[in-house]
Amino acid sequence: MTGTARRGRPRSEDADARILGAAQELLFARGYDRFVMDEAAVRAGVAKTTLYRRWPTKDHLLVALVAKVQDEVPVADTGDVRADLTVYLTAIATGLNRMRAVGRTGDRDDRSAGMVAELVAAAARHPDVGDAVRGLFARRNTLVLALLDHARERGDLRAGTSSTVLFDQLAGALYYRLLVTGEPIDAAYVRDLVDHALTGAAATPHPERN
Amino acid sequence: MTGTARRGRPRSEDADARILGAAQELLFARGYDRFVMDEAAVRAGVAKTTLYRRWPTKDHLLVALVAKVQDEVPVADTGDVRADLTVYLTAIATGLNRMRAVGRTGDRDDRSAGMVAELVAAAARHPDVGDAVRGLFARRNTLVLALLDHARERGDLRAGTSSTVLFDQLAGALYYRLLVTGEPIDAAYVRDLVDHALTGAAATPHPERN
Amino acid sequence: MTGTARRGRPRSEDADARILGAAQELLFARGYDRFVMDEAAVRAGVAKTTLYRRWPTKDHLLVALVAKVQDEVPVADTGDVRADLTVYLTAIATGLNRMRAVGRTGDRDDRSAGMVAELVAAAARHPDVGDAVRGLFARRNTLVLALLDHARERGDLRAGTSSTVLFDQLAGALYYRLLVTGEPIDAAYVRDLVDHALTGAAATPHPERN
Amino acid sequence: MTGTARRGRPRSEDADARILGAAQELLFARGYDRFVMDEAAVRAGVAKTTLYRRWPTKDHLLVALVAKVQDEVPVADTGDVRADLTVYLTAIATGLNRMRAVGRTGDRDDRSAGMVAELVAAAARHPDVGDAVRGLFARRNTLVLALLDHARERGDLRAGTSSTVLFDQLAGALYYRLLVTGEPIDAAYVRDLVDHALTGAAATPHPERN
DNA sequence: GGTTAATCGAGACGGTACGTCTTGTCTTAGC
DNA sequence: GCTAAGACAAGACGTACCGTCTCGATTAACC
The missing domain is CATH 1.10.10.60 (Homeodomain-like)
Structure with a gap:
C-alpha cells in the first residue's frame, strides 16, 4: 500500500x-x-x-x-490593468520573437514562425501532446486571467466583459502575427493592441448599434 | 507581341x-x-x-x-460593421472548423488544430512557402480591411483606430483558439468576440485613453 | 580474451x-x-x-x-594434366553456359554473355567490387595453378612454362567466347583448347624458340 | 529502282x-x-x-x-608468324590498356576493366548491339586469322591446328586479364603469351599422352 | 511558289529504381 | 530493471536517368 x-x-x-x-x-x-x-x-x-x-x-x-525552458513570465497586479497587460504581453512577445530565430541559418528570415509553428503542429498530431501544450498555456495564463477578473470586480473593466475573450484577442493577435501574417511584434504594436482592446473600436457617440 | x-x-x-x-x-x-x-x-x-x-x-x-481550394469568403459591405464582421468571421470560423476534422480517423479529437497547424509549420520550414501563405492571407483579407477603413471614414469606428490591429484581434482570437487553446469556435463566440472588439473592455465612464 | x-x-x-x-x-x-x-x-x-x-x-x-552461390569447382590431380585440365575447364564452361541463360525471357539469345557481363561491368564500376571479384577468381584458381606447377615438377610440362600464362590461355579463351565473340563453348571446344595449349601451334620439326 | x-x-x-x-x-x-x-x-x-x-x-x-573511334590495327604478314602475332597483339593490348583509364578520376585504378566491361555488358543487354560488337570484332580479326591460315599452309603451323582456337587463346588471355583478373598486360606478357601458344606447354619428349 | 513531310531545338512527360533518411522498436551484453 | 550500442522494420522522400512525346519552327524536295 x-x-x-x-x-x-x-x-x-x-x-x-x-x-x-x-x-x-x-x-x-x-x-x-x-x-x-x-x-x-x-x-x-x-x-x-x-x-x-x-x-x-x-x-x-x-x-x-x-x-x-520556457521563460517564467511574472504577472504583477498593480491595479493598473492597461500597464499590467502591456508588461505581460510584451514579455510574451519577446519570448515569441526569440522563437522565430531558432535554428534559422544566418540568412534573414524574420517573418518565420519558426519553432512555435512546429510545436503547434506537434500538438495537433498527438492528442496527449495537445493536452500538455494546452495545460501549459492554461497554467501560464491563469494569473493574467485572474488579474482581469480582479480588474472587473474593481470596476476597471466593464461588467459584461469576458476575461477569456479579452485575453484571446490580445494573445491571439500576437500568435496570429507570428504564425500567419509574419508581421513584426514589437513594443509599439503591443501598446496599440492593448489600447484597442480596452477602448474598443466603435465610435463612442452611439456605443451600440443593435 | x-x-x-x-x-x-x-x-x-x-x-x-x-x-x-x-x-x-x-x-x-x-x-x-x-x-x-x-x-x-x-x-x-x-x-x-x-x-x-x-x-x-x-x-x-x-x-x-x-x-x-480555400473557400472564397465573400465580404459584404452593408454599412453595418458589426454585422458585416460577424458574417465574415463566422465564415472563416466555419472553414477553420472544417480543417480540424481533415484526415482524422473517426476517433473524436475536436480540439486538434489538424491541418492548419501543419500548413503553418510548412510555412515555417520553407521561406518561400511562408511568402506564399502570407501573400494568400494578405489577398484574402484586403476587402475586410477596406471595409473597416470605410467604416472609420463614415464615423462608425473611432478615428484613432487601426484596421490592421482590429482585425488582428478578431482573426487572431480564432486562430489562437484553433492552434493553441483548442477551445471551440462557434457562432456565439464570434458574436462575443466582435462585441468585445468594437465596444472595448474598459469601463466606459472614464475612457482612460491618454 | x-x-x-x-x-x-x-x-x-x-x-x-x-x-x-x-x-x-x-x-x-x-x-x-x-x-x-x-x-x-x-x-x-x-x-x-x-x-x-x-x-x-x-x-x-x-x-x-x-x-x-558460385559452384565449387573441384580439382582432381590425377597425374594426367590433360585430363585434369579438361575436366576442370569443362566444369567452368558448364557454369558459364548456365549464366548465359539467367533472366532471359524465353526468346533465344544464346550468344548473350548475360549475367557474367553485368558482373564484370559491376566490378569495373566499383574498385572494391573489382577487388572482391579478383580475389574470388584468385582463390578459385589456386588449386589448378598448383596442379600445373606439380605437372611441371614431374616433367609433364616444359620447364620454361608459366602456369599463369598457360591458364590465362585456357580460361581466357572461354571468357573471350562468352563475353566477346559469343561463340558456343561446348565439350568439343574445351578438348580442342586443351590440346592446342599443351601441344602448341608451331610446327614441331623446328621448335623455333630462341 | x-x-x-x-x-x-x-x-x-x-x-x-x-x-x-x-x-x-x-x-x-x-x-x-x-x-x-x-x-x-x-x-x-x-x-x-x-x-x-x-x-x-x-x-x-x-x-x-x-x-x-577504335584504332585501326594494321596486320603485317611478313612470313614470321611469331613476330607478326606479337606486333598485332601488342597493338591490341595497347588499345585495351587505354580503355582501362577512361573516365577514371585521377586516383589509381589500374586494374579496372573500365569501358570494355561496360561495352560487353551493353552487348549482353541488346541482341542487336551484341551483333554489332561481334561483327566489329570479326571484321577486325579477319586479317589475323587469314595470316594464321597462310602460316599453316606454308607449314609454319601444325596441320591440325585451328586458327580460331589459337586466336581465342591469344586474344582471350588479354581480355581475361583485362576483364577478370585485372593483371597487367604489357609487352613482356604478350611475348610470353605468343611463345606459349606457339610452342605448347607439354614437355616435348612424349608429345601426347593419350 | 505553295504543299508536303521529315527534321530540329526545347523541354515536359511517364516510368521506375535508387539510395537516403528518420522514426520508433528490439536485441544483445553488462551493471 | 536500467544502460550503451547498434541492428532492425517501416516507409516516405527526392533524385536520377532513360527513352518518348508534343510543341513551334525549319528546311528541303516535289508539284
Whole structure:
C-alpha cells in the first residue's frame, strides 16, 4: 500500500540532465525539423532507448523541453490593468520573437514562425501532446486571467466583459502575427493592441448599434 | 507581341488538374502527414517527376493546394460593421472548423488544430512557402480591411483606430483558439468576440485613453 | 580474451540468410538489370536498411551473391594434366553456359554473355567490387595453378612454362567466347583448347624458340 | 529502282558530327556509366530527339562511338608468324590498356576493366548491339586469322591446328586479364603469351599422352 | 511558289529504381 | 530493471536517368 515498489536499477538523473541539455542545444542550433533523435542521443552520451523510455516521441520530448525552458513570465497586479497587460504581453512577445530565430541559418528570415509553428503542429498530431501544450498555456495564463477578473470586480473593466475573450484577442493577435501574417511584434504594436482592446473600436457617440 | 515565346513542350494543364484533384482527395482522406507523394502521383496518373517539376516539396504542393481550394469568403459591405464582421468571421470560423476534422480517423479529437497547424509549420520550414501563405492571407483579407477603413471614414469606428490591429484581434482570437487553446469556435463566440472588439473592455465612464 | 567485445545488437544471421535466398531467387528469375532492391527486401521480409547496411550497392550485393552461390569447382590431380585440365575447364564452361541463360525471357539469345557481363561491368564500376571479384577468381584458381606447377615438377610440362600464362590461355579463351565473340563453348571446344595449349601451334620439326 | 526517295528535311550531317564529337569527349571524361544522354545532347547543342533518332539507346550510341573511334590495327604478314602475332597483339593490348583509364578520376585504378566491361555488358543487354560488337570484332580479326591460315599452309603451323582456337587463346588471355583478373598486360606478357601458344606447354619428349 | 513531310531545338512527360533518411522498436551484453 | 550500442522494420522522400512525346519552327524536295 506504500505505492509502487521500485525494482531494479533506478533511472539515472544524470541521463535526464544530459539529455535535456543536449536536446536544447541541438534544438536551438538546428530547429525543430532538423532536430534528429539519433544525434540528440549521441550528443547526450545516451542510448536512444534511454531517451525513448522517458519520452515516447520526438514531439513529446521537444514539447517537454520547451515547456521546461520556457521563460517564467511574472504577472504583477498593480491595479493598473492597461500597464499590467502591456508588461505581460510584451514579455510574451519577446519570448515569441526569440522563437522565430531558432535554428534559422544566418540568412534573414524574420517573418518565420519558426519553432512555435512546429510545436503547434506537434500538438495537433498527438492528442496527449495537445493536452500538455494546452495545460501549459492554461497554467501560464491563469494569473493574467485572474488579474482581469480582479480588474472587473474593481470596476476597471466593464461588467459584461469576458476575461477569456479579452485575453484571446490580445494573445491571439500576437500568435496570429507570428504564425500567419509574419508581421513584426514589437513594443509599439503591443501598446496599440492593448489600447484597442480596452477602448474598443466603435465610435463612442452611439456605443451600440443593435 | 505580348510576351515570351514559349519553347518546348508546354506543361500539361490536364496534368495540373489531375494532380490537384487527386491530391485534394488524398489530403482530405488521409490528412497532412499520411499524405504520400507517391500515391498522389499514382492517383493522378502522373509520373512523380511531373509532380516535383511543379512543386519542389510535399509542403509546397499541399500549401498550394489549400490555397487553391480555400473557400472564397465573400465580404459584404452593408454599412453595418458589426454585422458585416460577424458574417465574415463566422465564415472563416466555419472553414477553420472544417480543417480540424481533415484526415482524422473517426476517433473524436475536436480540439486538434489538424491541418492548419501543419500548413503553418510548412510555412515555417520553407521561406518561400511562408511568402506564399502570407501573400494568400494578405489577398484574402484586403476587402475586410477596406471595409473597416470605410467604416472609420463614415464615423462608425473611432478615428484613432487601426484596421490592421482590429482585425488582428478578431482573426487572431480564432486562430489562437484553433492552434493553441483548442477551445471551440462557434457562432456565439464570434458574436462575443466582435462585441468585445468594437465596444472595448474598459469601463466606459472614464475612457482612460491618454 | 581473443578479440573485440561486440557491442549492440548483433547482425541477424537469419536476415543474411533470408536476403541471400530471396536475392538469388530474384536474380535468377529476372536477370541482373531487372533485379530490384526494393523487391529483394520485400521478398526477404527485411527492411531496405538492413540490406544496404550489408551491401552499399546493388552491384555489391549481386557480386557477393554470385560469389557465394558460385559452384565449387573441384580439382582432381590425377597425374594426367590433360585430363585434369579438361575436366576442370569443362566444369567452368558448364557454369558459364548456365549464366548465359539467367533472366532471359524465353526468346533465344544464346550468344548473350548475360549475367557474367553485368558482373564484370559491376566490378569495373566499383574498385572494391573489382577487388572482391579478383580475389574470388584468385582463390578459385589456386588449386589448378598448383596442379600445373606439380605437372611441371614431374616433367609433364616444359620447364620454361608459366602456369599463369598457360591458364590465362585456357580460361581466357572461354571468357573471350562468352563475353566477346559469343561463340558456343561446348565439350568439343574445351578438348580442342586443351590440346592446342599443351601441344602448341608451331610446327614441331623446328621448335623455333630462341 | 533508285532506292527510297527522301522526303522532308534531310538529317543534318552537322548534327551527326557534333554529337559524335561531344559524346566522345563526354565518354572519355566521365566513363560509361556516368555518361548521360541529356548532357551529351546539351554539349552537342542538339535536342535529345535528334540523338535518339540516330541511335535508339545509350548503349547503341556508345558502342557505335567506340566502333568509330577504335584504332585501326594494321596486320603485317611478313612470313614470321611469331613476330607478326606479337606486333598485332601488342597493338591490341595497347588499345585495351587505354580503355582501362577512361573516365577514371585521377586516383589509381589500374586494374579496372573500365569501358570494355561496360561495352560487353551493353552487348549482353541488346541482341542487336551484341551483333554489332561481334561483327566489329570479326571484321577486325579477319586479317589475323587469314595470316594464321597462310602460316599453316606454308607449314609454319601444325596441320591440325585451328586458327580460331589459337586466336581465342591469344586474344582471350588479354581480355581475361583485362576483364577478370585485372593483371597487367604489357609487352613482356604478350611475348610470353605468343611463345606459349606457339610452342605448347607439354614437355616435348612424349608429345601426347593419350 | 505553295504543299508536303521529315527534321530540329526545347523541354515536359511517364516510368521506375535508387539510395537516403528518420522514426520508433528490439536485441544483445553488462551493471 | 536500467544502460550503451547498434541492428532492425517501416516507409516516405527526392533524385536520377532513360527513352518518348508534343510543341513551334525549319528546311528541303516535289508539284
